[in-house]
Amino acid sequence: MARIGLVAHDDKKADMAEWAAANAAVLSRHTLYATGTTGGRVREETGLEVALLKSGPLGGDQQLGAMIAEGKLDALVFFIDPLTALPHDVDVKALTRLATLYDTLFACNRSTADAVLKAL
Numbered sequence: 001m002a003r004i005g006l007v008a009h010d011d012k013k014a015d016m017a018e019w020a021a022a023n024a025a026v027l028s029r030h031t032l033y034a035t036g037t038t039g040g041r042v043r044e045e046t047g048l049e050v051a052l053l054k055s056g057p058l059g060g061d062q063q064l065g066a067m068i069a070e071g072k073l074d075a076l077v078f079f080i081d082p083l084t085a086l087p088h089d090v091d092v093k094a095l096t097r098l099a100t101l102y103d104t105l106f107a108c109n110r111s112t113a114d115a116v117l118k119a120l
């Protein structure tokens, strides 16, 4: 059983919910953490159990980063919106930096997320 972080920017939340629904059986075998709005949506649309952190712009990305630094997260699925400027861009960068630094399994698009699920 792995500990997986789920995050999606607003324009990617539908993709995340759809991906989670398509993989609900596999995801239900893992422990899921998510930034607030993403997690709420995944919960609502899939019925999966998801531990909710703060919303991304309010510190949720940083909470996931701290989990990575403390060895408490095995994989991160982060559907980043590459076309929109975000007020909390520094938090997004910090999270992707820590996922890279700690060699965390890290997917930022759907095809890689599928591959990560197969690897767990």
Ligand SMILES: O=C(CO)COP(=O)(O)O
Pocket: 007, 008, 009, 010, 034, 035, 036, 037, 038, 039, 054, 055, 056, 057, 060, 061, 088, 092
């Ligand atoms: O902004 C986010 C990640 O940078 C996601 O946060 P929410 O899931 O709360 O929208």
